[in-house]
Amino acid sequence: MSKTTTDSDRNGFVTGYIENRDKIELLEKLNWLSQHSSTSCQIRSCPNPLLSLKQDQTMLTDAERQELEAEMHLFPHKINARIDALQIVQRHRGWISDEALQDIADFLEISPDEVDSVATFYNLIFRRPVGDHIIRVCDSVTCWIMGLEQISAKLSERLDVKFGQTTADNRFTLLPIQCLGTCDHAPALMIDEELYRDLTPEQIEGILQPYLQQPAMAKREGL
Numbered sequence: 001m002s003k004t005t006t007d008s009d010r011n012g013f014v015t016g017y018i019e020n021r022d023k024i025e026l027l028e029k030l031n032w033l034s035q036h037s038s039t040s041c042q043i044r045s046c047p048n049p050l051l052s053l054k055q056d057q058t059m060l061t062d063a064e065r066q067e068l069e070a071e072m073h074l075f076p077h078k079i080n081a082r083i084d085a086l087q088i089v090q091r092h093r094g095w096i097s098d099e100a101l102q103d104i105a106d107f108l109e110i111s112p113d114e115v116d117s118v119a120t121f122y123n124l125i126f127r128r129p130v131g132d133h134i135i136r137v138c139d140s141v142t143c144w145i146m147g148l149e150q151i152s153a154k155l156s157e158r159l160d161v162k163f164g165q166t167t168a169d170n171r172f173t174l175l176p177i178q179c180l181g182t183c184d185h186a187p188a189l190m191i192d193e194e195l196y197r198d199l200t201p202e203q204i205e206g207i208l209q210p211y212l213q214q215p216a217m218a219k220r221e222g223l
């Protein structure tokens, strides 16, 4: 029996695996593991070879990378492109997972915390999974005065969700938002990029129908 197989047997879980793998690479990984007991490292440049296997699966896609690179000339420094990068990746993946955050950080050559500080500040960036369509209901003062409560109640009842929740069919996420800038046409809401103004509860069903009739979105890449 070769020396390589003997090393693998000592490490149990790779037995039977060794014959089809690059033996030197695998021994390097086992060596590394014997010296590092923690697997919680979140740094992409971490030399942990087993983590690097997982990380390879969450790299930016070609489409994401192309879009990001096309934006870079607009910014004097890569760090200035954080919002655009978050928007691009969110458009592809639906939300910004920890892995997505790391991918962006790697691309911009900054730390994940520097990306997260922007991601958590902007309410148009989602750090949790959301539905196919985002309903943002203005909850600022003019809309309150003009009947927001009835609009919110109608939406909650029709979709069977509260603010901050996503419908069971994953079609809508209902969120409050501060003034949409159209106070003279309050109450107002947005669905994705579409603005709806001068609302009455009776209009809600008609507003939702086109979205309800769309087929559910295909599972986004990267999720």
Ligand code: FES
Pocket (backbone or CB within 6 Å): 138, 139, 140, 141, 142, 143, 144, 179, 180, 181, 182, 183, 186, 187, 188
């Ligand atoms: S307060 Fe609702 S749009 Fe301004």
